Amino acid sequence: MSWAGDDASELQTLVDSTIRPLMAKYDVPGVAVAVTVDGQSYFFNYGVASKENATPVNNATLFEIGSISKTFTATLASYAQVLGKLSLDEHPGKYMRQLKGSAVDQASLMNLGTYTAGGLPLQFPDEVTPAKMVDYFQQWKPDAPVGTQRKYSNPSLGLFGHVTALALKSDFADAMERQIFPQLGLKHSYIHVPNNELVNYAWGYNQENRAIQVNPGVLAAETYGVKTTAPDLIRFVQANIDPSLLDANMQRAIEGTQVGYFKIGGMVQGLGWEQYAYPNTLERLLDGNSEAMIFESNPATPLSSPQVPSGPTLFDKTGSTGGFGAYVAFVPKKNIGIVILANKNYPIAARVTAAYTILDQLKPIAK
16 A cells, blocks of 8 residues: 555654654754655655755765665675575684684584674774784684574674675675675665765764764674665565565565574564564563663573564664664554664664664555
């Protein structure tokens, strides 16, 4: 069903009444919202992409999406598995001989992709440079047995993406920009923003309201490196809701990212995406996106039979950089989804609440 006439006006009012107060409360300069209902996209732009130039946010504005990038990395890894280039049951030492026999090599690629390798930290220590990355993994010691704890980690997902690129015999950014983005029909998504798109690249704003853009770190491309537009990101959401129009290999790759592996409280961890039974309460969704989930180790229970969920399921992912905050959520069985992109890193709970408020109102009109 499409929103038209009074319905479209009602949707505009719903998004306006949710987003404008949020922007005012957290002093967010610019926000782009995209909503998909039954395959139809709707776009809502607010504020500015650059306070200095008063550049308004529009459908061409590029935002940093932070850790939502991990869902693209997961898609690349799943695609590599579909092509027979790797198996999630393999270990990183197969592709990085320097890691053969190390503690991190006890983890499978699936463990790296689900943050269950044994306690890799949220971030690399400050002293770790790209040149010292291999040394870091060689010397790392776990603080829990593989597969028993979920500890959200850039080094874990970053190594997952790095190994995937090695398996594909490709540079990671090249694999993403030349294979994954084009096959998904994403024409304005980048790891490295080209010169002709820099005019569309929003400035992010830190807590002191200083204009910033991301500084690449170790395995940054794999973990928080994607810059994209609301139209491209909602297209990615639509591909996840209904991958049937994609090439057969890409369809299977998308389906692979929606397999759940571990249960952590009320959330199921897949590759990139996090999953919740739907309908869900806001409280449970906030619990799954809480600081405890981000900064602490949490007991992980392996699912007896990892598979794509059969019942209605909400998939989501947050993403942040120093100057940007993003959130994506969608429910394939209801054919609804939302993207909220902002050029300020405002609280995750506020993003989740805003998206929940809007999605909750979409339920009555979705099939």
